[in-house]
Amino acid sequence: MSELEAVIGLEIHTQLKTRTKMFCGCELSFGEPPNTRTCPVCLGLPGALPVANARAIHFALMIGLALGCEVAPRSIFHRKNYFYPDLPKGYQISQYDEPICSGGELAGVRLHRVHLEEDAAKLIHVGESGRIHGSQRSVVDFNRGGTPLVEIVTEPELRSPGHAREWLTLLRATLRSLGVSDVNMEEGSLRADANVSLRPVGTSVLGTKTELKNMNSFRFIERGIAAEIERQRQIIESGGAVEQETLHFDPSSGRLSSLRSKEEAEDYRYFPEPDLIPIATTDEMVSAARADIGELPLDRAKRFEADLGLNADGARNLAFRGELGDYFERVLGSTGAEHAVAVANWIGQLVARIGDADPADTNVTPQAFGALVMLVGSRAVSGAAAREVLDVLVAEGGDPQAIIDARGLGSLSRKDGDLATIVARAIAADPSASERVRAGNDKAIGALVGAVMRETRGRADGAEVTRLIHEQLAT
Amino acid sequence: MIDRDTVLHVARLARLELSEEEVARLTIELGAVLEHIETISRLDLEGVPPTSHVIDVTGALRADEPEPCLPRERALESAPEVLDDGFAVPSPQA
Amino acid sequence: MMDLVELTAAQAAAAIGRGDLAARELFDFYRDRAAADELNAFTWVAQESPEAGDGPLGGVPLAVKDLFCTAGVPSQSGSRILEGYRPPYTATVVERLARAGAPLLAKTNQDEFAMGSSTENSGFGPTLNPWDRTRVPGGSSGGSAAAVAAGLAPWAIGTDTGGSIRQPAALCGIVGLKPTYGAVSRYGMIAFASSLDQAGPLTRDVSDAALLLMQMVGARDPRDATSLDYPGSVSLPARTDLHGIRLGVPTELSSDGIEPGVLGAFAASLELARQLGASVETCQLPHAAHALAAYYVLAPAEASSNLARFDGVRYGLRAQDATDLLDMYTRTRHDGFGAEVKRRIMLGTYALSSGYYEAYYGRAQRVRTLIARDFAATFEHFDFVVTPTAPGVAFELGAKTADPYAMYLNDICTVPASLAGIPAISIPNGMAAPPGGGKSLPVGLQLIGPAFSEDRLLSAAFALEQALGFDGRAARR
Numbered sequence A: 001m002s003e004l005e006a007v008i009g010l011e012i013h014t015q016l017k018t019r020t021k022m023f024c025g026c027e028l029s030f031g032e033p034p035n036t037r038t039c040p041v042c043l044g045l046p047g048a049l050p051v052a053n054a055r056a057i058h059f060a061l062m063i064g065l066a067l068g069c070e071v072a073p074r075s076i077f078h079r080k081n082y083f084y085p086d087l088p089k090g091y092q093i094s095q096y097d098e099p100i101c102s103g104g105e106l107a108g109v110r111l112h113r114v115h116l117e118e119d120a121a122k123l124i125h126v127g128e129s130g131r132i133h134g135s136q137r138s139v140v141d142f143n144r145g146g147t148p149l150v151e152i153v154t155e156p157e158l159r160s161p162g163h164a165r166e167w168l169t170l171l172r173a174t175l176r177s178l179g180v181s182d183v184n185m186e187e188g189s190l191r192a193d194a195n196v197s198l199r200p201v202g203t204s205v206l207g208t209k210t211e212l213k214n215m216n217s218f219r220f221i222e223r224g225i226a227a228e229i230e231r232q233r234q235i236i237e238s239g240g241a242v243e244q245e246t247l248h249f250d251p252s253s254g255r256l257s258s259l260r261s262k263e264e265a266e267d268y269r270y271f272p273e274p275d276l277i278p279i280a281t282t283d284e285m286v287s288a289a290r291a292d293i294g295e296l297p298l299d300r301a302k303r304f305e306a307d308l309g310l311n312a313d314g315a316r317n318l319a320f321r322g323e324l325g326d327y328f329e330r331v332l333g334s335t336g337a338e339h340a341v342a343v344a345n346w347i348g349q350l351v352a353r354i355g356d357a358d359p360a361d362t363n364v365t366p367q368a369f370g371a372l373v374m375l376v377g378s379r380a381v382s383g384a385a386a387r388e389v390l391d392v393l394v395a396e397g398g399d400p401q402a403i404i405d406a407r408g409l410g411s412l413s414r415k416d417g418d419l420a421t422i423v424a425r426a427i428a429a430d431p432s433a434s435e436r437v438r439a440g441n442d443k444a445i446g447a448l449v450g451a452v453m454r455e456t457r458g459r460a461d462g463a464e465v466t467r468l469i470h471e472q473l474a475t
Numbered sequence B: 001m002i003d004r005d006t007v008l009h010v011a012r013l014a015r016l017e018l019s020e021e022e023v024a025r026l027t028i029e030l031g032a033v034l035e036h037i038e039t040i041s042r043l044d045l046e047g048v049p050p051t052s053h054v055i056d057v058t059g060a061l062r063a064d065e066p067e068p069c070l071p072r073e074r075a076l077e078s079a080p081e082v083l084d085d086g087f088a089v090p091s092p093q094a
Numbered sequence C: 001m002m003d004l005v006e007l008t009a010a011q012a013a014a015a016i017g018r019g020d021l022a023a024r025e026l027f028d029f030y031r032d033r034a035a036a037d038e039l040n041a042f043t044w045v046a047q048e049s050p051e052a053g054d055g056p057l058g059g060v061p062l063a064v065k066d067l068f069c070t071a072g073v074p075s076q077s078g079s080r081i082l083e084g085y086r087p088p089y090t091a092t093v094v095e096r097l098a099r100a101g102a103p104l105l106a107k108t109n110q111d112e113f114a115m116g117s118s119t120e121n122s123g124f125g126p127t128l129n130p131w132d133r134t135r136v137p138g139g140s141s142g143g144s145a146a147a148v149a150a151g152l153a154p155w156a157i158g159t160d161t162g163g164s165i166r167q168p169a170a171l172c173g174i175v176g177l178k179p180t181y182g183a184v185s186r187y188g189m190i191a192f193a194s195s196l197d198q199a200g201p202l203t204r205d206v207s208d209a210a211l212l213l214m215q216m217v218g219a220r221d222p223r224d225a226t227s228l229d230y231p232g233s234v235s236l237p238a239r240t241d242l243h244g245i246r247l248g249v250p251t252e253l254s255s256d257g258i259e260p261g262v263l264g265a266f267a268a269s270l271e272l273a274r275q276l277g278a279s280v281e282t283c284q285l286p287h288a289a290h291a292l293a294a295y296y297v298l299a300p301a302e303a304s305s306n307l308a309r310f311d312g313v314r315y316g317l318r319a320q321d322a323t324d325l326l327d328m329y330t331r332t333r334h335d336g337f338g339a340e341v342k343r344r345i346m347l348g349t350y351a352l353s354s355g356y357y358e359a360y361y362g363r364a365q366r367v368r369t370l371i372a373r374d375f376a377a378t379f380e381h382f383d384f385v386v387t388p389t390a391p392g393v394a395f396e397l398g399a400k401t402a403d404p405y406a407m408y409l410n411d412i413c414t415v416p417a418s419l420a421g422i423p424a425i426s427i428p429n430g431m432a433a434p435p436g437g438g439k440s441l442p443v444g445l446q447l448i449g450p451a452f453s454e455d456r457l458l459s460a461a462f463a464l465e466q467a468l469g470f471d472g473r474a475a476r477r
């Protein structure tokens, strides 16, 4: 059997950060009590009619333009008909064969389309209700219903789970830089579905694809796709056929479960929404959208590389997580651009401690962070000690110099008689290593340096220690 | 032209329960109406664009400005079943 | 002493304006008449007289078709699925008319969700024709038409999707006007077919229709994306001749399937039009023959989607003791919808379903294009197209309920203008005996004009009306 390769496409939904909903004047909801952000339109009351939000269209155009899409001079809304309690009208207003933007490309992955639609409401399972014996109830909260959504669909051109994750990271940064969405996966303002199929390497046939629904973190997307590729590989290699179905990935068990199979596939009966007129996208609308697009992450990465001397990976790590890039630039504001490489390296240390959080939301102010990097640069604090300072900053905040003073983390140097004493003790404690260094074996010096570092809890400057060892052994 | 299975399939799409008698009657009635409607299948419509909106309207967009929402009691006042300040339904998962 | 029931709405408004009549007195008079209604024309009648408006409509109370949402007042669209439903908001057009001085008198009966041509499809029982109570008033705005004809309301509004204002107006011997699509806001109208629905007046005469329409059109409603700023204006008609008016008579809509009595009245009216100075010639609407088929694809398709919101979740009926969600949906909709509504939901769902969209919906939309083009070409040579409004006079209750297509044929003359989105008015043009013989019944004449020609249309209709001299008093006794 020939080797198989994965063909992955992504469908991303992003909630727009407008003030009001897509088709009515209700303000968007951020945790308000249930059903307090509704009106006849978003409750689907009889006789109510939708009117499209101009800013949502503006945001969709910004997204389309930022992704290099072609903007349709005329696009229309369709009705996607199906019954579900979170869908008040019995149809979702969406775009179908005449979307507002199509084509485009981001970092080598071509886009199929970008379109506007409305979000569904929230359905909360409450279990058995006291009132109706033995019956499971769910409750609908229409606050979220009608929130503007932009759906971005890629061509099936992502090559691996890791590639999908990396590309999504860039897309998220791009949307974030546009200021059109909160792009928060945990809160659901960014959601991704993946289409996965396998085919023999080198062929262009498309295998039967399955759809993985609503994965709510980049990690789960990567793991979910990997699990699905493995599942399909096993089916194919054991001579079976992959069935077209929609799957849910459970990150706690790592298992995939079927939501619905092809037999019960819905027939959405799309037809043009007669309550809305076509969107006529004028040149003025396109220019206004273009004017609101700032620096995009890919351009930012290039600038970090060319102007600040970061290497390609470092530049992308910061630019593709916009909040890191923003923090980075704020820190440079206090240190000066000449410290860019050091600051970038130390942001890596910070990320190791705060994970996916936005550094702006942590205890570490850009000023404190910059001050710490400068202290390392001037050798006032060793790298190891600075990491300890960073731990304290993350946990409690504060000023790095004050933390160093309070905890005695300042560098030990030649001026401190202590360091020479500690070096002498290390030499005396390990005569065999000392002998080998004396005999010219440079590798043996590591044991001595290590001993000094243990003794000083990392506060000593490594180069200084090495120099002192050579000095003392030469006499 | 339209058979019993089609009627049942369409009824399911439309979330309509039909009695045996209704299924039988609708199979005949829909067949008869569709036969009249079939006349348009004989027309030459090559190159004729479809009309969704008879009258040209443009620029009917809404400024992104909030309007008052319904008080929750009003939103819920006609609901057949209310639970936890929301509209209660039989669970889809059940 | 004034005989209040014989005053037209315009005359009543004038009497109130002169101080000869108190708005409250008029309201109470009609409220009492409406409350004593024996035709089942109403689904709700006001108890209290509201604050008398001092707008241009003078405080003359208005009957409103059930499907217009009225805050706190039952708005059920003739359906059991919405029995007792009181919306939290009021339709734009009802609000506008109330502000202009036409307070809400009553809600009128209708075919369920406006699907029907006889008002027999109402979930609240049929409305009877005041000229002959064994016969239907037409539909779907049959309650509004019967109420105005019987003098139970000074005037009324209804909605027209494929003839639902014009056909009942014809069958009840009153005036009914369907405006240009988009001229009147649809916000708050419980939708049947969104691309066709349009609100309009049902009145005793053409002047009343003009007076009411003036307040219905105007600045576009920001809540209805398909509404528009009305170009031009509507004035009270005064013309008494038809000199220079070119009337086109489409052969396709004035021969086959039309009752002899109706054709006789139609021919007499054309002769009268000639005497008033109009030229009358045949014209061609080559695709009119396909209008009914296209309509019965488009309207049910849109309706199948518009009626999906009646699912037992947020308002209206819910079937009890459902075993699960699907059971709740299907039984609620089974119990709540009547036979005709189910038929159209099925037809529309089928027409939109996978594999059939292009054959039905797509083709019907293209036929719609051809019909609009037919009219556009005709209006290059003619001012108006004239046809009988309905192919027959009012039929007996139950006569057509067994054969859906026979019922659909009632719309054959009215549907083309609906598909083209253009205005059309029906005025009474005499009486004719039904095919089997018997008491004579009203016949309607339809004038169709280009988009936004309402003012000219009303003017021509007024001239004809004056010459015809229809006497509707018998229905008000």
Ligand SMILES: [Zn+2]
Pocket (backbone or CB within 6 Å): A021, A024, A025, A026, A037, A038, A039, A040, A041, A042, A043, A146
């Ligand atoms: Zn709303």
